[in-house]
Amino acid sequence: MALSNRAGLSMLKTQLAPTRDWGERTLTVLDGLPDGAGRDVRVHALNNLGTIEIAAGDLVHGKQMLEQSLEGARAANLQEHAARAYCNLSSTAVTQRRHADACRWLDEGLIYCTDRDLDSWTGYLLGWRSRMHLDRGEEAAARADAVAVMRSGSSAVGSLEPLLVLAQLDARAGTGAPDEAFARAVEMSEAMAEAQRIGPTTSARCEAAWIAGDDDAIMQVARAAWPHVDEVDCPWHRGEVATWLPAGVDAGVPVAPPYALEREGRWAEAAALWASLESPFEQALALARSGEVALLTDAVRLFDRQGATAAAARARTSLQALGAPVPRATRASSHPHGLTPREQEVLQLVARGLSDAAIAEALVISRRTAEHHVAAILGKVGVRSRRELETGSADASSG
Template structure:
């Protein structure tokens, strides 16, 4: 029974007999006593808690000897399928030689099978025993561990491993490895939202590598410079560095760098409204898929999808998201999966599918230690959604997003937050704050490509709404330009694009019939603050018979709960916990927590039980 307790889940009979050859009567007694049970050709504890209790009761030295017995039996089988178990028992036995021999092999095997989180775990196990290795061997382990951590969204761990490897290469005087690690540290610090550090590492990487004969590492360092400029909306610089990378990559036959650079140049061209950029991004994706360059395929999907969201081509964006998220799920690439999910939340939000937007954003924020670059868009979407719904806690979410976004220094992170805050101020009637929010971003955009502020996040438009025509309003894209020119028929353009909230906002500037149509749109979306603002405007002009919107006496939904909130409320009434509701609805517990908070606020309830009681009394949900 002791040996079975040190083997997780279950112990094959061959393993048990190879390790200790127990007497048949002893085994039958344990099964008869109800502690163990047969599971086909294996034996296991009837309850996992019982297994752990027995394991914990064994003295450390005895437990290590049992792990040694299991380890020897596994090694005698000489099967690659047993590698992960060999590493586990070698580590538990304290057998450093076996850990260092088999953990890297198991990690490589797991990576090949797209189990990158397991691969990272094996490398981390090996590093615990790597003190006696030669420095270059330890540095190699650190780099491989860093890469697997990066793929699985363990960015802090990835950065620390690269930093340790860099110090080793400095001691050994290996400039090539120093340069490549500096380039990686640039990428990782960018992922953490620390853009100044990222810029510094990228410059140092190029400086170090340019002192050596040109190689793939230098080409990738050039491409990394292109990527940082592209992300900062510095399109000319991005194109210059990207073309240098492409030229060197083609000369060297470095396909991976070529794929990376095509992505950067393509993205920069799309930012400059050059449709050839999409051709380059598609080529980057094709080459990445053809050469099994998983990280680069994921990045290509990410940029293709996000740029289609920016262009408001939602149908194509959602197709890329579907393919990209499926690909990253299959290949265990959590960093890109979560980033795309945050961007998909924005697509749902802009299309008026607010429940799906909240679910996607909540799923991302429910993960442990989400890096800043992914957390910012998720916080922004959820905060902006709460502004439009009039839900609680919007300001806190947007404040957190703003703090993280400012740290990056990137307009594409800051502008969405400021646009949401400007809209919040406008809905509250604080026109001075609207102008302040707009000015801060417009001033930051001086000297940069400000196309984001013309159509995506038109801060000048919000300033115009507040009665202040500041610099930038004359460059607004249609249909914002139509609205700013007083042409409320911009609503038709928004309808064609597929943005119902913006359509309602445009209609709200029109005649009485248009305003009443806007009110219907706002009520359908659940945009309480905009609907109430419009009702007040209609009353002020003497319009009668204005729909009052959701009322406590309305049987269908007296509290203005969304469909998803009603689903959560029903499950709360069934006595399910947040985790159980999350499992039932296929969302994260954090998403459920957000929904529960909104339900309590809308029902003016202090506890879950009180919310359920109110819902039953008002016939929001049916008694069972």
């Protein structure tokens, strides 16, 4: 286990070579033991190795090892190890915008951890689900998950993602005061000193600075973070910082494809790739950062559609500076809680006591979509449970 822990520490630093070295040494020792000995060490080592291989880009080999770790942990009832496997399968999928994989592992992991009262692991998974919702443009569901984690008093590791999600939602919409949340995120990520924490924190802060029109802050934040991620073996964490570096700064290392296109100034192609990755805000952001009238115009409409009022205002300002026509703002929802027509339909069915499955059947949608609608309504109305929603449904429906 000492050898595997060394591998785990290297994995957390996103260092491929030492993780492989310590992990393979661990497995070599285990192979010399009697059958069945050291099962907990084996699943731990496979988890470390699988996670780093996925992060570095070997998805097939990495998933194979991580899934072996999960299967072994579940078979031996090693609950903490199984929870760790679910978390790493989920977090790597969310980071790489593999949303179908992320949904699978988040759903399975949340059921597994909730059923066994593994509360800290449940909170960690919920934090990553909030990030996935945000990436997919499901703002209300993202807020609902993030608020739930923050209210639970989760650890620093578990609360960083939801803290960033809430700050980004406020920055994008121009609501609330995200500065305090960003300051807390910086303190937490610097204390952990891991690229997987520093990269997302830096990206979120640079995004907020872009919305505010503060180019100097973007340069300062990105430059300060770059030495912490430039040598790690994850093109996604490198990319989310590198894309904000000044054009004259040579990143010198490969970054994930959408960030590589942004670094090359191929903004329309980057936006198209973000769209294929079901990442609508990043799609709009790439269009807006292009500085081209046609792309900026498309960005305004995309931002408006997502309710990203402050981001849309920044794009409109850029269009005005270019002397170009500025699209009119899209009319906001007339519902007092901002519920969409579909959400209002779902709310009426919740008030009648229907389950998610029954709502899905009534509206001819998937159960998962019904669950997302209910989560979005909870977040917009500001209640914690379906029961509160049912008892207050008349007020929620009419305002």
